[in-house]
Amino acid sequence: MIEIKGAAKTFRTGARVTAALEPIDLAIADGEFVSFIGPSGCGKSTLLNMIAGIIAPSSGAIVHDGRTVAGANTATGYMTQQDSLLPWRTAAANIALPLALRRTPPAAIDARVAQMLALVGLANFGGHFPAELSGGMKKRVALAQILAYDPPTLLMDEPFGALDAQLKLIMQGELMRIWENAGKTIVFVTHDLAEAITLSDRVAVFSSRPGRIKAVETIDLPRPRDPLRIQFEPAYRAVHQRLWDLLAPEIEASRAEAFA
Ligand SMILES: Nc1ncnc2c1ncn2[C@@H]1O[C@H](COP(=O)(O)OP(=O)(O)OP(=O)(O)O)[C@@H](O)[C@H]1O
Numbered sequence: 001m002i003e004i005k006g007a008a009k010t011f012r013t014g015a016r017v018t019a020a021l022e023p024i025d026l027a028i029a030d031g032e033f034v035s036f037i038g039p040s041g042c043g044k045s046t047l048l049n050m051i052a053g054i055i056a057p058s059s060g061a062i063v064h065d066g067r068t069v070a071g072a073n074t075a076t077g078y079m080t081q082q083d084s085l086l087p088w089r090t091a092a093a094n095i096a097l098p099l100a101l102r103r104t105p106p107a108a109i110d111a112r113v114a115q116m117l118a119l120v121g122l123a124n125f126g127g128h129f130p131a132e133l134s135g136g137m138k139k140r141v142a143l144a145q146i147l148a149y150d151p152p153t154l155l156m157d158e159p160f161g162a163l164d165a166q167l168k169l170i171m172q173g174e175l176m177r178i179w180e181n182a183g184k185t186i187v188f189v190t191h192d193l194a195e196a197i198t199l200s201d202r203v204a205v206f207s208s209r210p211g212r213i214k215a216v217e218t219i220d221l222p223r224p225r226d227p228l229r230i231q232f233e234p235a236y237r238a239v240h241q242r243l244w245d246l247l248a249p250e251i252e253a254s255r256a257e258a259f260a
């Protein structure tokens with residue numbers, strides 16, 4: 001279980017001070033799928049970075065399975081917002097890297113890499129370098145990479161943002177299937193409210209910067225959910241309306257500040 005206990009972040013770079021996140025309190029249960037949604041710059045990636053142990057909170061703490069996160073949190077697989085593939089390694093070699101670092105036997109690595117490439121629909125692209133892949137393909141390789149070494153918790157920062165609308169729905173379905181079968185905990189950042197509702201057990205709506213959690217809504221739509229059809233269900237529309245009413249004023253506030 002992940003406990004975010006009053007974790008706040010203020011960045012100080014020389015004389016420049018940016019209050020990114022106000023103290024955040026949230027507990028995420030084992031096996032839960034939780035999404036963060038909120039305006040650009042409200043601190044969503046900052047919070048994932050703190051859970052991953054890449055940056056330390058200015059105050060408060062992140063506790064994962066009873067231990068305070070200090071330094072890299074190896075229980076998490078992190079699919080960052082930026083491209084993280086090594087350009088000089090093929091797709092297959094990128095997926096293999098975390099497995100090799102964990103001293104997986106070479107034959108097992110090859111089998112696992114092939115399985116993961118097939119899972120993300122790239123069975124014929126293992127030999128391609130990142131520069132030879134589309135934006136969406138690179139995202140799928142990054143997904144295959146974190147799934148390959150099977151961490152109990154996945155942190156995913158807009159993983160499907162670069163995919164076309166149809167492929168995005170297909171990948172959402174795949175991710176839910178993997179999550180339901182493997183019992184993983186997933187913390188997911190998205191700008192797409194429909195995506196957050198489709199996937200999540202709970203959605204945390206962030207305020208404009210400095211970010212705080214404005215509301216946490218439970219999505220009680222039945223599972224399994226079909227990303228291609230869920231938006232036509234009456235119950236979905238009610239959830240969407242409720243969340244949109246929470247989110248819209250924050251987007252408006254963020255826009256007013258940015259373009260004042
Ligand atoms: N390493 C850093 N040094 C200084 N400021 C930072 C750093 N990382 C983030 N910030 C600032 O913290 C704030 C929150 O950034 P963050 O990346 O967490 O936002 P976000 O919610 O993920 O936005 P987006 O939806 O656009 O990805 C921003 O004002 C950003 O400029």
Ligand SMILES: [Mg+2]
Binds near residue numbers: 044045046081157
């Ligand atoms: Mg971000």
